[in-house]
Structures are given as structure tokens and as C-alpha cells.
Amino acid sequence: MTLAIFFTGATGYIGGACLEHLLGDGSFQITALVRSADKAKKLGEVGVTTLVGSLDDTDTVTKAAAEADIVYHTADSDNYGAIEAILKGMKQRHERTGAVPILIHTSGTGVLADNAAGMYDTNVIYYDNDVDQMASLPPTAIHRNVDLEILAADAEGSIKSYIVLPSTIWGTLTGRLVDLGISNKHSIQIPAAIKASIGRGQGGVVGAGKSLWPHVEIHEAVADLFNLVLRAALDGTAPHGREGYFFGESGEYCLIDAARAYTKTLYELGKSKTAEPDPFTVEDAQKYFKGTFFFCLGSNSRARALRGRELGWKPVKTTDDFLKSLIATTRMLAEDSGKDGATEM
Ligand SMILES: NC(=O)c1ccc[n+]([C@@H]2O[C@H](COP(=O)([O-])OP(=O)(O)OC[C@H]3O[C@@H](n4cnc5c(N)ncnc54)[C@H](OP(=O)(O)O)[C@@H]3O)[C@@H](O)[C@H]2O)c1
Known part of the structure; x- marks a missing residue:
């Protein structure tokens, strides 16, 4: 069965790497939201259906999420309105079909950031498989308001969530989407x-x-970790919700x-x-x-990335x-x- 993916961030660094991988797989029907009509046209030429618009077009985002088996969100870890729109659409799909759609969401280890201002280091280390430690992160932390909405939807049963938290991603992205001038090749x-x-x-x-x-290198972060998480989500072997955090750390x-x-x-x-x-x-x-x-x-x-390594990730x-x-x-x-x-x- 061909699974439908609603994809955000195709023109980005992380998104370009993720999408490249999905296209190589060939078994997904992908619809990407992009802001540039020119890049949408180029994506069409590599087999991606596109919606030209922004994450702020919430009706479009909700409708697209409601039509997907998988939402793959790499565009913005902090856009609260966008995640509300995505979760609304995924819930509609769940209520309509009884299926539980998968959300692969990009957060970041910025959620662990302290106030050191460069003046000291710390002994505090977070482990992504320590459920209580992860749950103790304050709601005011970077990315956290978005991540908490996702966890609530998972707890409610309308989605299965897998939150990937890359750290400092480095390296120049290579591949067809970069060569075609679609995706950003630099980190941020x-x-x-x-x-x-x-x-x-x-x-x-x-x-x-x-x-x-x-830190984590772009191809290892994406081609390996994101892909492994998606595969394990599809075959039901990855933990989800409050257990489904995956740091990207090598x-x-x-x-x-x-x-x-x-x-x-x-x-x-x-x-x-x-x-x-x-x-x-x-x-x-x-x-x-x-x-x-x-x-x-x-x-x-x-951060220590133990969940991904439990799934077989070997950066x-x-x-x-x-x-x-x-x-x-x-x-x-x-x-x-x-x-x-x-x-x-
Ligand atoms: N790179 C890292 O080291 C890293 C690590 C951890 C977390 N993150 C987080 O992951 C997210 C993606 O990072 P990235 O490095 O891939 O950034 P990026 O290269 O700037 O890519 C962002 C992508 O999202 C799209 N986008 C952003 N806002 C949008 C909106 N309102 N509507 C539609 N599309 C929108 C951009 O589209 P356009 O081409 O139209 O601008 C672009 O495709 C960010 O939130 C970032 O904070 C990044």
C-alpha cells in the first residue's frame, strides 16, 4: 500500500535531506507545502505533489494533514499555529477513518538550553530514554510549547508522535534536491x-x-536517524508519545x-x-x-541519543x-x- 505523506520544509536543510531519502525509497506519495512557486515546479519534476503556501495558511495545512497517513514536519520547530493546524487535521483523519496517523516532528536540543551565556559548562546531561527526566523539561523551554501539544495529541490517541531533536547539525547537504536548487545546503x-x-x-x-x-552530521542525522525512526514507527517498534523522543547526537x-x-x-x-x-x-x-x-x-x-542507538542508529x-x-x-x-x-x- 502506498502511504500518503504531508511534508513541510522541503526547501530547507533538514527537510531537503529527509525528502531526498523519501524520494529514494519510492514507496510514498508525497505532498509538500512550499512557499516558492518556482521551487514547487521543480519539486513537481521529481515526483512531489506541491501545495504553494505557508504554514500560516492554517486551513490548507489542516486539510493536507487530514489527507495523510504520515505528517513529516521539518519546517519550523516553533510555529505553534502550524502545529495546531496539523494536529487538527490529523485528529479529523483519526475520527473519520479510525486509523492513528503518524507525526514525525522536528524539535531540537535547544529545549535543553540553560542560561550559561557562554560563562560555564554543566554536569547536567539529558538522556532521551529517561522518560521522567524528559517530562521534567519546563513548558517555557525553547520548542517546548509545540512539543507539549504534540504529546497531548498522542496521549489522547489521535496520533502517534515521534519527536526528533537534532542538535547542532553540521556539514554541507548534498543530493539531487540541492543540485536542482530546491533545498538549502547549509545549517543554521x-x-x-x-x-x-x-x-x-x-x-x-x-x-x-x-x-x-x-552535534550531528546532516546525512547521519537525516538519512540514518530520521529514516530509522520513520521505519520503526511504521512497523510499530519505535516508542511514541512521552517515550518517543530521539536526540540527534553523535x-x-x-x-x-x-x-x-x-x-x-x-x-x-x-x-x-x-x-x-x-x-x-x-x-x-x-x-x-x-x-x-x-x-x-x-x-x-x-544530550545523549540512546533511543536512536536502541533502534540501531550508528553515527x-x-x-x-x-x-x-x-x-x-x-x-x-x-x-x-x-x-x-x-x-x-
Ligand atoms: N539546522 C539545525 O542545526 C537544527 C537543529 C535543530 C533544530 N532545528 C530546527 O529545525 C527547523 C528546520 O531547520 P533547518 O535547518 O532545516 O532550516 P532551514 O534550512 O531554514 O529550512 C526551513 C524550511 O522550512 C520552511 N519554512 C519555514 N517557515 C515556513 C512557513 N511559515 N511556511 C512554509 N514553510 C516554511 C522554509 O521554506 P522557505 O524555503 O520558503 O524559507 C524551509 O524549507 C527549524 O525550526 C530549526 O530551528 C534545526
Whole structure:
């Protein structure tokens, strides 16, 4: 039986990687919501049905979710109205058919972020298979208001939810959707710091850069983890709801090490006054960072991805690989640096 997927975020970094994988599988009928008519046309050429519109078109989103066996939501971890619209549609489908549709939702380990502002690290580590620890996350945490709505729908029985929480995703996305100019090939978190550094002409870091974050490489995060979770959801072997959290983590880094890697490269390219990062100022924070980027770049978010590994996920990329990858990422972003240094989460 061909399963119908309603997909969001096809033109994005995570979404492009996920969609590439689904297209390679060939067994899904995919409908993607995209804002660009031009990209919608290109997606049509690779076999994806498209709806041109935004997550804010809630009637469209609800209707599309009501027609899908699976909703695969990668566009925005924080759009509360969008998740309400998606859950409404999924509930309608459940009531109409009796089936329990699957939601694969993209959250992030930003939900674990503390207030360190780069000034200290922490011993607090979260384990995605520790149900009580995950349930203790405060409703005010980043992404949490959206995640809690999802868990409520799962508890009610109208959906089965699988929340994937990538950490700092790194690496350049490759594949057909990137080659066709459909999907974004760069990540957003460390690139936000690199773009801000280029903008101010000096490599920067939040505070003293002492905080710790997990990382995961894009192809391992998506081709392997998201896909494994979807497969296990379909055959009923993955835990769901309050047990269905899946961190994307293959190692951990200290923010100052990442900042040293991109600052050294920027210095060599003549884009940083010195080879050592110095702290972003309050003015830099306001000028170059939007959303929760600055806060996250100063926070600790320590995570261990045990659920995915229980399903057989075997990420092999190391922290050293991540830090080395920043050289190429920095070079690419420096080449594009005629544009505004600001970015948005
Ligand atoms: N990258 C990471 O390291 C990371 C880690 C953890 C969590 N996350 C979260 O995962 C989500 C996706 O991240 P990403 O790195 O894939 O970002 P991205 O490359 O910017 O992709 C976002 C995608 O969502 C689409 N989108 C955003 N708002 C939309 C709206 N209102 N209506 C329709 N489509 C919309 C964008 O479409 P357009 O092409 O039209 O802009 C794009 O396709 C974000 O919420 C991010 O915070 C990212």
C-alpha cells in the first residue's frame, strides 16, 4: 500500500535531506507545502505533489494533514499555529477513518538550553530514554510549547508522535534536491555565528564560549536517524508519545573550539582582524542575531541519543570531524559574504 505523506520544509536543510531519502525509497506519495512557486515546479519534476503556501495558511495545512497517513514536519520547530493546524487535521483523519496517523516532528536540543551565556559548562546531561527526566523539561523551554501539544495529541490517541531533536547539525547537504536548487545546503546555528563574525569583521563567541553542545552530521542525522525512526514507527517498534523522543547526537563540543576553528579560517581569508575569537557585544547580538540563536550559542545543551542507538542508529562522525568541517563551511559562507550577516532562526 502506498502511504500518503504531508511534508513541510522541503526547501530547507533538514527537510531537503529527509525528502531526498523519501524520494529514494519510492514507496510514498508525497505532498509538500512550499512557499516558492518556482521551487514547487521543480519539486513537481521529481515526483512531489506541491501545495504553494505557508504554514500560516492554517486551513490548507489542516486539510493536507487530514489527507495523510504520515505528517513529516521539518519546517519550523516553533510555529505553534502550524502545529495546531496539523494536529487538527490529523485528529479529523483519526475520527473519520479510525486509523492513528503518524507525526514525525522536528524539535531540537535547544529545549535543553540553560542560561550559561557562554560563562560555564554543566554536569547536567539529558538522556532521551529517561522518560521522567524528559517530562521534567519546563513548558517555557525553547520548542517546548509545540512539543507539549504534540504529546497531548498522542496521549489522547489521535496520533502517534515521534519527536526528533537534532542538535547542532553540521556539514554541507548534498543530493539531487540541492543540485536542482530546491533545498538549502547549509545549517543554521554555527553558520549564524560565522555570518555574524563576517559582518563585524572579527570572529566572535558568546561570552567565554565555555558551554557545551551536542552535534550531528546532516546525512547521519537525516538519512540514518530520521529514516530509522520513520521505519520503526511504521512497523510499530519505535516508542511514541512521552517515550518517543530521539536526540540527534553523535558527539559533543565546546563552543570556544568551534569559534576558534571558524575564526582562524576567517583570519586566513582576511575576514577577521585576529585569529582568536572575542566575545560578541550586546550590539552584535542585536544587529546580527534573530530569534533564539544568540541564547542557544551561549547555552549548555548536553544530550545523549540512546533511543536512536536502541533502534540501531550508528553515527560515526566525531567532534574532530565537526571542527574540521567548519573550515569548508566558513570558506563557503565567506564567499557569499556580500550579503547581510544577520540570520534568523
Ligand atoms: N539546522 C539545525 O542545526 C537544527 C537543529 C535543530 C533544530 N532545528 C530546527 O529545525 C527547523 C528546520 O531547520 P533547518 O535547518 O532545516 O532550516 P532551514 O534550512 O531554514 O529550512 C526551513 C524550511 O522550512 C520552511 N519554512 C519555514 N517557515 C515556513 C512557513 N511559515 N511556511 C512554509 N514553510 C516554511 C522554509 O521554506 P522557505 O524555503 O520558503 O524559507 C524551509 O524549507 C527549524 O525550526 C530549526 O530551528 C534545526
